[in-house]
Amino acid sequence: MAHGRQSKALKRKLQSPHGNPPLKRKCKPSGGSFKKCTTEADIREKGNSSKKPLPKKQLSDSQNESLKSRPFVKTSSLFRNNPDIPEIHRKAVQQVQEDVFTSDSFSQLDLHPHLISTITTVLKICSMTSVQKQTIPVLLQGKDALVRSQTGSGKTLAYGIPLVQSLQGMKPKIQRSDGPYALILVPTRELALQSFETMQKLLKPFAWVVPGVLMGGEKRKSEKARLRKGINILISTPGRLVDHIKSTECIHFRRTRWLIIDEADRILDLGFEKDIAVILNALNAERETRQNVLLSATLTEGVTRLADISLNDPISISIADKIQDRLKPASQEGKEAISSSMFMDQENFAVPEKLKQYVIMVPSKLRLVTLAAFILEKCKFEKRNKMIVFFSSCEQVEFHYELLLKVLSGGLESEQRECLSVSSAHFQFLRLHGNMEQEERTEVFQEFLKSKTGILLCTDVAARGLDLPQVTWIIQYNAPASPAEYIHRIGRTARIGCHGNSLLVLAPSEAEYVSLLASHKINVSEIKMEKVLSSLMKDNRFKLPRSGNKKSCGTDPQEVRERATVLQTKFENYVHSSEGTVRWAKKAPLCGERQQSYPRSLRLQHGASVGDFSALQSFLCAYTTYPRNLKHIFHIKSLHLGHVAKSFGLRDAPQNLSALPAVGSKKKIKARQKRPDLLKKTHGKHRLAEILRSEYSSGMDTGVSKVKKKKKQRKPGNQKIPT
Numbered sequence: 001m002a003h004g005r006q007s008k009a010l011k012r013k014l015q016s017p018h019g020n021p022p023l024k025r026k027c028k029p030s031g032g033s034f035k036k037c038t039t040e041a042d043i044r045e046k047g048n049s050s051k052k053p054l055p056k057k058q059l060s061d062s063q064n065e066s067l068k069s070r071p072f073v074k075t076s077s078l079f080r081n082n083p084d085i086p087e088i089h090r091k092a093v094q095q096v097q098e099d100v101f102t103s104d105s106f107s108q109l110d111l112h113p114h115l116i117s118t119i120t121t122v123l124k125i126c127s128m129t130s131v132q133k134q135t136i137p138v139l140l141q142g143k144d145a146l147v148r149s150q151t152g153s154g155k156t157l158a159y160g161i162p163l164v165q166s167l168q169g170m171k172p173k174i175q176r177s178d179g180p181y182a183l184i185l186v187p188t189r190e191l192a193l194q195s196f197e198t199m200q201k202l203l204k205p206f207a208w209v210v211p212g213v214l215m216g217g218e219k220r221k222s223e224k225a226r227l228r229k230g231i232n233i234l235i236s237t238p239g240r241l242v243d244h245i246k247s248t249e250c251i252h253f254r255r256t257r258w259l260i261i262d263e264a265d266r267i268l269d270l271g272f273e274k275d276i277a278v279i280l281n282a283l284n285a286e287r288e289t290r291q292n293v294l295l296s297a298t299l300t301e302g303v304t305r306l307a308d309i310s311l312n313d314p315i316s317i318s319i320a321d322k323i324q325d326r327l328k329p330a331s332q333e334g335k336e337a338i339s340s341s342m343f344m345d346q347e348n349f350a351v352p353e354k355l356k357q358y359v360i361m362v363p364s365k366l367r368l369v370t371l372a373a374f375i376l377e378k379c380k381f382e383k384r385n386k387m388i389v390f391f392s393s394c395e396q397v398e399f400h401y402e403l404l405l406k407v408l409s410g411g412l413e414s415e416q417r418e419c420l421s422v423s424s425a426h427f428q429f430l431r432l433h434g435n436m437e438q439e440e441r442t443e444v445f446q447e448f449l450k451s452k453t454g455i456l457l458c459t460d461v462a463a464r465g466l467d468l469p470q471v472t473w474i475i476q477y478n479a480p481a482s483p484a485e486y487i488h489r490i491g492r493t494a495r496i497g498c499h500g501n502s503l504l505v506l507a508p509s510e511a512e513y514v515s516l517l518a519s520h521k522i523n524v525s526e527i528k529m530e531k532v533l534s535s536l537m538k539d540n541r542f543k544l545p546r547s548g549n550k551k552s553c554g555t556d557p558q559e560v561r562e563r564a565t566v567l568q569t570k571f572e573n574y575v576h577s578s579e580g581t582v583r584w585a586k587k588a589p590l591c592g593e594r595q596q597s598y599p600r601s602l603r604l605q606h607g608a609s610v611g612d613f614s615a616l617q618s619f620l621c622a623y624t625t626y627p628r629n630l631k632h633i634f635h636i637k638s639l640h641l642g643h644v645a646k647s648f649g650l651r652d653a654p655q656n657l658s659a660l661p662a663v664g665s666k667k668k669i670k671a672r673q674k675r676p677d678l679l680k681k682t683h684g685k686h687r688l689a690e691i692l693r694s695e696y697s698s699g700m701d702t703g704v705s706k707v708k709k710k711k712k713q714r715k716p717g718n719q720k721i722p723t
């Protein structure tokens with residue numbers, strides 16, 4: 001019954017000659033610096049401009065309340081007043097390609113027979129990849145190396161095999177109590193865990209060499225105990241290691257003869273330079289000589305600095321280069337050769353051959369329904385797809401997780417019975433971000449690793465190094481801050497010669513990003529939004545009951561729009577189903593009532609660690625942190641706040657957003673400076689550093705800082721902007 005009433009209301013709205021909803025809302029622009037926010041209801045379709053609009057009515061609070069109990073009365077006008085989608089004009093470019101495999105087997109190398117049999121029987125690997133063929137002999141000779149090869153090309157074994165070969169053969173035999181002989185630094189905890197597992201497998205026949213991981217999230221005490229017992233191959237995130245260097249007496253590097261920095265460019269990007277300096281000083285203080293290796297799919301100029309301070313007479317290995325250029329002897333001059341040979345081409349990153357890259361231009365208002373339609377198409381109708389969706393903040397991940405789970409999987413409460421048959425079997429939503437407790441992070445990572453399907457919503461915490469088999473689609477819902485990050489994100493699919501696909505979602509104002517990618521020799525093909533939305537025709541949950549028994553016809557554009565509107569309305573109804581979800585979508589809760597008003601599931605799962613910074617706000621904040629050279633593409637002023645709000649299931653643009661990004665007049669910026677409690681962490685690079693650092697924090701501080709956070713938040717006016 002309720003459904004029928006709702007649908008009629010929606011239908012009335014869609015059929016209204018003026019396109020006006022039954023009731024209109026007034027929306028003031030927020031922050032003053034965004035484009036004037038007009039409710040779409042105020043705007044009539046092109047060609048109808050001579051018709052008089054319906055009289056405006058502003059809703060009082062009590063009217064608003066009563067509307068909540070009639071969820072479908074308010075409907076969405078998604079298809080009006082959107083900016084035109086520009087044509088993509090760019091030349092197709094020749095992408096940089098690398099040969100992943102060689103026909104050479106590991107037995108050609110001078111390796112311990114047990115190591116070879118472990119590679120073939122435990123890892124089930126027969127022939128070497130190009131990067132392994134190039135790197136292993138160099139490292140076996142004891143040389144330093146700087147290694148660049150495409151994502152998913154086997155870099156972990158490229159350093160892991162020679163490391164194990166060298167340590168197992170040491171005389172006298174390594175003792176556990178000797179402490180670290182090798183140190184492997186990686187930017188994230190999940191990558192630390194993954195590298196640890198690979199080392200464990202390689203070390204199977206050499207049980208006296210003990211690997212160990214320090215990655216935060218675990219109790220400091222138990223990590224200390226493990227360090228005391230002895231770890232010979234120590235894998236860690238830089239922050240966590242620095243914490244131990246400063247606070248754990250038993251840690252030492254007297255015998256450390258290997259230093260491996262994986263994702264070396266990322267470790268520098270994150271502002272871990274200071275940490276790296278502390279680590280290098282600690283290593284150098286205890287032992288003079290060491291073999292050093294830096295690796296990444298995207299070695300950028302910044303790494304030359306790290307190479308200068310950490311490498312000694314290194315060999316550069318870049319798989320994309322011609323074979324005769326690959327191995328360069330290095331001397332002091334050689335380092336310069338490295339700078340030019342490795343980085344001359346630095347902006348042209350190799351993309352796996354079987355990775356198909358797509359872009360979709362979507363006006364802000366339609367982003368959410370387009371994402372949902374795409375997920376439906378790939379994960380419900382096509383099946384056998386495993387997908388990762390990247391967002392620019394933890395808060396957005398949490399918010400979209402809840403929203404998509406409720407609306408696509410579970411359905412709204414009133415519809416649950418109807419939906420059960422089509423939902424849960426098809427979707428398994430998971431999420432991963434730096435605001436989650438480590439235990440849950442590890443669980444999610446393991447679950448997604450093992451599963452054959454599913455949709456992982458995540459931040460860039462999952463962008464680097466993670467080897468998640470069978471991922472078929474990478475969606476970048478928010479564009480990454482650099483082409484290098486684009487490469488790493490899409491590199492979670494099409495690994496080791498497999499097929500994969502990626503989709504980048506851009507707003508029309510961001511179209512130039514496609515040319516930027518092309519200037520780095522990255523080719524993307526366009527998928528039309530209408531095509532994606534048309535998959536809603538396959539899902540009758542979004543069907544508008546039509547008069548009579550008229551059959552839905554294929555891809556009738558009008559019906560596609562109607563269905564998209566039904567879906568958007570479901571999102572909006574969910575978001576507006578309680579004060580808490582609305583606030584969660586758009587702005588920080590008032591002090592003292594944080595959390596209580598969030599969906600119960602969220603509170604139970606996350607305690608106090610999430611939700612104290614809204615999804616929309618965090619999106620806007622992240623938007624201001626694109627680097628200066630991309631500001632002409634991603635500028636906050638080109639966003640229409642009302643339209644963006646729709647993509648968060650909000651019916652109106654929020655007003656008085658605290659911590660609005662640093663846009664607007666000098667006066668406003670000054671005013672903000674007077675409110676450091678609200679804004680001090682929102683400025684450009686600092687904010688970015690905050691957001692990113694939270695993803696990669698050592699985890700050492702979790703307990704303390706969370707308590708501190710809670711205390712701070714209790715003070716009136718002290719709303720922390722979480723990262």
Ligand SMILES: Nc1ncnc2c1ncn2[C@@H]1O[C@H](COP(=O)(O)OP(=O)(O)OP(=O)(O)O)[C@@H](O)[C@H]1O
Pocket residue numbers: 125126127128129132149150151152153154155156157296297464465466467491495496
């Ligand atoms: N010689 C090989 N033959 C087949 N598979 C291999 C080989 N070497 C490694 N692999 C597998 O390839 C996958 C990717 O390897 P790895 O994670 O080391 O890639 P990577 O180059 O470090 O990627 P990224 O740049 O994303 O960190 C892993 O599942 C690994 O087990």
